[in-house]
Amino acid sequence: MKTDIILAGVGGQGILTIATILGAAALKENLFLKQAEVHGMSQRGGDVQSNLRISSDPIYSDLIPQGSADLIVSLEPMEALRYGSYLSSDGWIVTNTNPFVNIDNYPAIDKVESELEASGNVVAFNMDETAKELLSPRSSNMVLLGAASPFIDIKKELIEEEISRLFSSKGDKIVNSNLEAFRAGRKYTENLIKSR
Numbered sequence: 001m002k003t004d005i006i007l008a009g010v011g012g013q014g015i016l017t018i019a020t021i022l023g024a025a026a027l028k029e030n031l032f033l034k035q036a037e038v039h040g041m042s043q044r045g046g047d048v049q050s051n052l053r054i055s056s057d058p059i060y061s062d063l064i065p066q067g068s069a070d071l072i073v074s075l076e077p078m079e080a081l082r083y084g085s086y087l088s089s090d091g092w093i094v095t096n097t098n099p100f101v102n103i104d105n106y107p108a109i110d111k112v113e114s115e116l117e118a119s120g121n122v123v124a125f126n127m128d129e130t131a132k133e134l135l136s137p138r139s140s141n142m143v144l145l146g147a148a149s150p151f152i153d154i155k156k157e158l159i160e161e162e163i164s165r166l167f168s169s170k171g172d173k174i175v176n177s178n179l180e181a182f183r184a185g186r187k188y189t190e191n192l193i194k195s196r
Contacts, residue, residue: 001031001054001056001153002053002054002056002057002070003053003055003070003151003153004051004052004054004064004068004071005022005051005052005053005054005069005070005071005072005073005148005152006049006051006052006064006071006073006083006086007019007048007050007052007073007074008049008050008073008074008075008076008080008082008083009048009074009076009079009100010048010075010076010100010102011047011048013048013075013076013100013141014141015048015049015050015075015141016037016048016050017141017166018073018141018144019037019050019052020162020166021145021159021162021163021166022052022054022145022154022159022162023035023052024162024165024166025154025155025158025159025161026054026154028158028161028162029154029155029158031054031055031056031154032054032056032057032058032059033052033053033054033055034051034052034053034059034061035050035051035052035053035062036050036062037049037050037051038050047079047082049079049083051063051064054152054153054154064086065086066085066086067085067086067087067088067089068086068088069083069086069087069088069091070088070091070092070151071091071092071094071152072084072086072087072091072092072093072094072095073094073095073148074093074094074096074144075095075096075100075140075141076095076096076098076100077095077096077097077098077099077112077116078099078107078112079095080093080095081112081115081116084115084119087119090121092121092122092123092151093116093121093122093123093124094122094123094144094147094148094189095116095122095123095124096124096125096126096127096128096140096143096144097113097127098126098127098128098129098140099112123148123188123189123192125147125188127140127143127144127147127185128140130143130181130184130185130188131143131181134177134180134181134184135177136177136178136180136181139177139178139180139181140181142178142179142181142182142185143182143185144185145159145163145182146181146182146183146184146187146188146189147186147188148185148189149182149185149186149189150186150189150190151189159182160179160182163175163178163179163182
């Protein structure tokens with residue numbers, strides 16, 4: 001088993017929180033793990049990207065070669081496209097469709113969406129809207145994690161345990177809202193896969 005994941009977004013969206021949760025869950029599954037990050041956390045809105053490699057066998061590099069990522073997981077649609085050259089021919093893009101317009105020359109969203117659709121295997125929906133519907137607007141990253149989770153060979157119960165552990169200091173209400181967001185994202189992808 002091997003899953004190479006590129007996590008992408010902008011500073012402040014919670015991409016590194018996803019990496020933390022998946023990394024801890026992978027270790028509980030006794031899997032090997034390598035991770036590399038690029039982020040400008042000091043400037044909110046800067047590019048954030050993480051290579052996350054999970055395998056049942058030893059991993060010798062923390063960087064994912066171009067054309068070999070199993071998943072591109074992004075909270076921002078243009079950021080998903082930025083790393084498209086890393087996606088394998090049968091890989092999946094899982095992305096939020098709500099843009100984070102932080103540059104003057106951000107492309108037209110319909111152009112971004114059509115390029116995403118042309119990528120083939122795509123799970124794309126407005127994860128911010130899903131989080132708001134759950135009365136948990138700050139948990140769109142957990143919706144994203146849930147939407148990506150069917151493509152990752154880690155038991156969902158272990159991912160949920162790590163969500164609970166990570167947010168436990170913030171109280172049961174925050175834990176439960178993040179779990180609910182994760183489950184909503186997972187359900188969306190499971191329904192999409194069934195309908196294909």
